Amino acid sequence: SAVISQKPSRDICQRGTSLTIQCQVDSQVTMMFWYRQQPGQSLTLIATANQGSEATYESGFVIDKFPISRPNLTFSTLTVSNMSPEDSSIYLCSVGPPDYEQYFGPGTRLTVT
Amino acid sequence: DAKTTQPPSMDCAEGRAANLPCNHSTISGNEYVYWYRQIHSQGPQYIIHGLKNNETNEMASLIITEDRKSSTLILPHATLRDTAVYYCIVLYSGGGADGLTFGKGTHLIIQP
Numbered sequence: 524s525a526v527i528s529q530k531p532s533r534d535i536c537q538r539g540t541s542l543t544i545q546c547q548v549d550s551q552v553t554m555m556f557w558y559r560q561q562p563g564q565s566l567t568l569i570a571t572a573n574q575g576s577e578a579t580y581e582s583g584f585v586i587d588k589f590p591i592s593r594p595n596l597t598f599s600t601l602t603v604s605n606m607s608p609e610d611s612s613i614y615l616c617s618v619g620p621p622d623y624e625q626y627f628g629p630g631t632r633l634t635v636t
Numbered sequence: 637d638a639k640t641t642q643p644p645s646m647d648c649a650e651g652r653a654a655n656l657p658c659n660h661s662t663i664s665g666n667e668y669v670y671w672y673r674q675i676h677s678q679g680p681q682y683i684i685h686g687l688k689n690n691e692t693n694e695m696a697s698l699i700i701t702e703d704r705k706s707s708t709l710i711l712p713h714a715t716l717r718d719t720a721v722y723y724c725i726v727l728y729s730g731g732g733a734d735g736l737t738f739g740k741g742t743h744l745i746i747q748p
Contacts, residue, residue: 627679
């Protein structure tokens with residue numbers, strides 16, 4: 524199993540600013556994923572972040588808006604840039620090969636005012 | 637990934653078996669059926685997965701029909717803590733770095 528922590532757990536940010544969310548895993552993992560969950564909605568995959576390569580973004584998500592870093596096998600960051608109220612969501616990271624059990628962090632609840 | 641269809645909500649009495657259906661009529665031969673759940677304000681939690689045989693673990697049982705076009709997740713003795721949104725996901729074995737595609741899921745409410 525893997526234990527995942529995220530920082531911050533929640534934040535309230537002003538429109539136009541940026542927030543960097545951290546994801547820390549207690550073991551080395553190759554694949555890490557970032558998801559967004561808008562209010563009352565299901566989870567949507569933002570991007571896949573593998574160590575040593577550029578993140579791969581899903582349709583509708585771009586690197587300029589959601590830059591991702593993956594400096595080592597236990598850590599990743601997601602930045603939400605130039606925020607607007609539409610970015611208010613829960614952002615979750617997960618780890619593990621998606622063809623088996625995937626472990627999720629507790630999420631970061633972001634409110635943009 | 638193949639599309640799945642689940643009822644939006646279900647109720648179940650505490651202590652009874654909760655049976656959650658999922659239709660995946662376009663599933664391919666090498667695609668697995670996965671179940672996750674998300675308890676309010678938490679990250680999703682893996683429950684169980686299977687290919688074509690029925691599977692059981694400490695949390696639940698998974699029954700997959702012979703034609704693999706539908707499945708049922710069974711929580712044998714539901715408790716109030718099982719109230720959550722349950723997601724049925726179809727995924728290629730060895731699919732690599734595709735992540736998970738979540739549908740709307742079934743909101744299961746366990747009634748005392």
